[in-house]
Amino acid sequence: MVGLLVLAGCGGDESGPAPSDLExxxxxxxxxxxxxxVDNFNVLSDTLVTSDRSPRLEFFGGNATVNLVYRMExxxxxxxxxxxxxxxxxxxxxxxxxxxxxxxxxxxxPELIRFNIVDGGLRLNADQPRSEVDLNAYAPDRYAGLTxxxxxxxxxxxxxxxxxxxAVWYDD
Numbered sequence: 001m002v003g004l005l006v007l008a009g010c011g012g013d014e015s016g017p018a019p020s021d022l023e024x025x026x027x028x029x030x031x032x033x034x035x036x037x038v039d040n041f042n043v044l045s046d047t048l049v050t051s052d053r054s055p056r057l058e059f060f061g062g063n064a065t066v067n068l069v070y071r072m073e074x075x076x077x078x079x080x081x082x083x084x085x086x087x088x089x090x091x092x093x094x095x096x097x098x099x100x101x102x103x104x105x106x107x108x109x110p111e112l113i114r115f116n117i118v119d120g121g122l123r124l125n126a127d128q129p130r131s132e133v134d135l136n137a138y139a140p141d142r143y144a145g146l147t148x149x150x151x152x153x154x155x156x157x158x159x160x161x162x163x164x165x166x167a168v169w170y171d172d
Contacts, residue, residue, distance in 0.1 A: 016087030020061030022121055025165055027056045030157035033108050033133065035150050043108060047073055047139055054078060057094075057124075057158060058165035059085065066094050067165070070107065081107075090117045092124065108138060108154055115156070126156040 031048070033041040048055055048070055055070035066085045071078045081103050083096040096104055097111040104111070108130065115124040131151050135143040 016089050016091060017117065017121065018061065019059070019064040019085065019087065022059045022085070022087065022092055022117075023061035023163065023165065024121075024160050025053075025056055025058050025162040026124055026158035026160050027053065028156065029159050030155055031055065032155045033130070033135075033152050034155055035152035041135065041143075041152075046142060047106075049073055049075075053161075056161075060165050068096075068107070068109075072106065079103075079106075081109075087117075091115065092117055105134075105138060108133060110154070113154075113156070115158075122160045124156070124158040124160075126154070128154040128156070130154050 028050075031043045033043060035041070049072070055068065058067040058069065060066070064085050065082060067080050067082050069078055069080045081096060081099045083094055083099060085092055085094045087093070092115045094113045094115065095111065096109055096113070099109075099111075110128060110130060113126050113128055115126045117123075118125055129151075130153065132149040133152060134149045135146045
């Protein structure tokens with residue numbers, strides 16, 4: 001029995017925190033697409049309407065689901081995409097592969113985002129490489145001059161603001 005405890009404590013276990021440990025609401029501190037050699041594209045200020053609760057990720061530990069709630073400029077209300085999440089070591093993987101590509105493109109999101117868990121889950125960080133991103137299709141009014149897809153990094157920084165999902169909140 002002691003040998004099993006020692007083995008588990010030595011990193012033999014690849015599992016991460018329980019999904020319930022991440023349950024809660026996280027708001028975006030950074031949501032940028034960076035491209036080497038040009039000004040960065042700040043998705044938060046380019047196309048999203050921001051408030052103290054939006055955009056946000058809501059993690060539900062019981063069924064390991066996640067909602068990304070956001071509002072686009074010019075829209076009357078909030079939108080939401082949903083996915084699954086899992087943990088491994090000090091990482092949370094958010095899987096949006098079941099979300100339509102056009103909905104993910106609206107936010108420049110890949111199918112899978114790998115967040116580093118920081119400060120015991122109080123912060124989530126992701127620096128996700130993205131290839132062949134069509135910024136013109138993403139925001140034609142802003143990036144009409146970009147005729148070629150670009151490679152860059154999606155930079156996401158989130159702060160936990162509540163230990164419960166915000167699904168019970170009402171958006172403005």
